[in-house]
Amino acid sequence: MTPVIEGISGAGLGLRRPYLKPFTEEPPEEVDFFELAPENWIGVGGALGSRLGFFTERWPVIAHGLSLSIGGPHPLNEALVRDVGAWMDEYGVRLYSEHLSYTSDDGQLYDLLPIPCTAEAVRYVAGRIRQVQDILGRRIAVENVSYYASMGAEMSDAEFLAAVLEEADCGLLLDVNNVYVNSVNHGYDPRAFLDAIPADRVLYLHTAGHYDEAPDLLIDTHGATVKEEVWDLLAYAYKRLGPRPTVLERDFNQPPLPELLAEVTRIRDVQRSCA
Amino acid sequence: MTDDFQALQRQLTAHLRDPQSNPAPDGPEDRRIGIYRRLVFGNVSRLLAANFPIARKQLGQEAFSALIRDFLREHRAETPYFPRLAGELQAWYQKVQHRREYDPAWLRELLLFESEKRRLRNCADPAPAPEIDPDGDVISGVPAPSPLLRLLTLRYPVHKGKSIKLDDAPPDVPSFLLLRRDSAGRMRTEELGVLSAGLLAMILDGSTQTGAELLEGMMQQAPADARPPLIRQGKEHLRRFRRIGVLLGVYR
Numbered sequence: 001m002t003p004v005i006e007g008i009s010g011a012g013l014g015l016r017r018p019y020l021k022p023f024t025e026e027p028p029e030e031v032d033f034f035e036l037a038p039e040n041w042i043g044v045g046g047a048l049g050s051r052l053g054f055f056t057e058r059w060p061v062i063a064h065g066l067s068l069s070i071g072g073p074h075p076l077n078e079a080l081v082r083d084v085g086a087w088m089d090e091y092g093v094r095l096y097s098e099h100l101s102y103t104s105d106d107g108q109l110y111d112l113l114p115i116p117c118t119a120e121a122v123r124y125v126a127g128r129i130r131q132v133q134d135i136l137g138r139r140i141a142v143e144n145v146s147y148y149a150s151m152g153a154e155m156s157d158a159e160f161l162a163a164v165l166e167e168a169d170c171g172l173l174l175d176v177n178n179v180y181v182n183s184v185n186h187g188y189d190p191r192a193f194l195d196a197i198p199a200d201r202v203l204y205l206h207t208a209g210h211y212d213e214a215p216d217l218l219i220d221t222h223g224a225t226v227k228e229e230v231w232d233l234l235a236y237a238y239k240r241l242g243p244r245p246t247v248l249e250r251d252f253n254q255p256p257l258p259e260l261l262a263e264v265t266r267i268r269d270v271q272r273s274c275a
Numbered sequence: 276m277t278d279d280f281q282a283l284q285r286q287l288t289a290h291l292r293d294p295q296s297n298p299a300p301d302g303p304e305d306r307r308i309g310i311y312r313r314l315v316f317g318n319v320s321r322l323l324a325a326n327f328p329i330a331r332k333q334l335g336q337e338a339f340s341a342l343i344r345d346f347l348r349e350h351r352a353e354t355p356y357f358p359r360l361a362g363e364l365q366a367w368y369q370k371v372q373h374r375r376e377y378d379p380a381w382l383r384e385l386l387l388f389e390s391e392k393r394r395l396r397n398c399a400d401p402a403p404a405p406e407i408d409p410d411g412d413v414i415s416g417v418p419a420p421s422p423l424l425r426l427l428t429l430r431y432p433v434h435k436g437k438s439i440k441l442d443d444a445p446p447d448v449p450s451f452l453l454l455r456r457d458s459a460g461r462m463r464t465e466e467l468g469v470l471s472a473g474l475l476a477m478i479l480d481g482s483t484q485t486g487a488e489l490l491e492g493m494m495q496q497a498p499a500d501a502r503p504p505l506i507r508q509g510k511e512h513l514r515r516f517r518r519i520g521v522l523l524g525v526y527r
Contacts, residue, residue, distance in 0.1 A: 037357075039355050039357055040356075040357050040358065042356060043356060043398070044397050044399070045397070045399040045400035045460075046396055046397060046400070046456055046460040047396075047459070047461065048358075048396070048397060049397070050460065067355030068355070071284075072284070073281040073284050073285055077355060080355045102284060105284070106351050107350065107351025107352045108351075108352040108353065108354070109315050109319075109347075110315075110319060110322070110357075110360075111311070111318050113284070113287060113288070113291075113311065115280070115284070116279075116280040124280075148307045148310040149300075149303035149304075149307040149308050149310075149311065150302070150303060151283045151287065151302055152280055152283045152300075185307075213310070217306070217307070217310075
């Protein structure tokens with residue numbers, strides 16, 4: 001059975017600061033829903049804060065967290081989880097997703113660092129995801145992240161991901177660009193990774209562009225258009241999973257809006273062709 | 276063991292905070308760990324450069340990068356919220372006791388100025404204040420200030436740093452700078468004179484005196500014949516503060 005996030009379907013876009021003004025002036029019809037980072041919006045007032053309502057009133061919204069450090073060694077930031085929950089209620093946000101990574105030790109580093117793929121880490125991380133779900137009273141989704149260095153692994157990243165999802169009983173945000181980047185960086189078949197995904201846990205997908213640092217080293221920059229290999233992989237994922245909601249992420253080197261929105265439209269085209 | 280994978284995680288972050296002093300975890304090629312070094316440093320410096328454009332410009336790339344390196348090494352930022360990252364740099368820097376080679380005399384005030392500007396721009400909209408009468412007279416009543424402002428006494432003219440090169444030698448007189456967010460959410464910066472700054476400082480300190488009493492008190496030291504014009508000016512300052520929203524009214 002295909003899992004459903006209420007009100008979310010089609011092609012979404014990660015909302016970034018440079019789009020706020022143009023989208024307020026001309027709401028983009030290409031975008032079915034938006035994804036935004038609660039850490040950019042919670043507690044923000046003034047001119048910036050007043051723009052949020054424009055989007056949450058017109059589109060369904062998913063919260064995509066950046067700083068929870070779900071795999072971090074420091075105690076879980078429960079205050080952040082409660083703030084996110086209250087903020088989701090206030091704005092009618094449909095789902096909270098976070099990265100299967102860590103961003104802090106005893107202080108924030110604000111970047112997505114890799115969790116060693118060990119059995120103990122599975123138990124630890126799954127316990128923290130459950131803790132988040134208990135506080136929020138709802139299921140969350142975790143995202144498979146790009147990683148560049150593997151430390152202390154006892155199992156493959158696919159096995160680690162599946163084990164965490166199972167033990168935490170949470171959803172998966174499947175980032176196909178990350179699957180592609182990791183398959184090159186760590187030398188495996190991205191389609192085999194997708195074949196091993198527990199399909200009924202995939203709540204929605206991400207796609208994005210990356211940067212070729214070296215033939216065997218790609219960086220998930222979100223700073224370029226989506227590569228053809230990743231579009232192919234997205235179509236492959238849809239054939240297996242069905243055309244589930246998918247967000248385009250673009251953080252740097254923003255193209256003119258028509259180009260950006262054409263990529264959003266292309267997501268929908270691929271979804272239709274795989275329906 | 277929990278300890279094992281967390282020890283690896285801590286070893287990686289220790290290395291990313293201070294690559295010179297702390298070795299990376301064994302195993303991965305250095306060019307792979309190097310991506311994380313670049314990502315962490317690049318991300319934090321990009322965010323902070325956007326929050327401190329004047330500091331970035333006045334210091335130059337090299338000194339600004341040295342500042343960010345020290346911040347990453349010495350500080351443990353707590354906020355998960357990106358709009359509050361400027362406050363983390365500011366809070367850390369105010370605790371730093373010793374001067375560093377990249378550290379000009381005006382830097383402390385400049386970081387305070389830019390982080391306060393950022394904080395006021397983004398902070399949550401204040402809750403309604405039923406204890407304030409917006410129609411009250413700020414001369415005969417106790418003036419109530421807007422929470423969306425900050426009065427800074429600056430030895431260095433750091434607020435002019437967009438257009439002038441800041442100098443280590445301070446000018447003869449300090450500047451009194453009023454930073455505020457107006458009712459439309461725009462940030463405004465205004466230099467105040469001694470009289471209006473002194474008045475506002477007392478109001479912000481939580482004085483329970485009326486506007487007229489505040490002025491009387493301030494005039495104790497002034498020669499008798501200078502008082503009436505100064506009091507007149509002071510009243511004009513208070514009324515103007517009310518008009519532009521620096522004062523929200525009077526306490527009921």
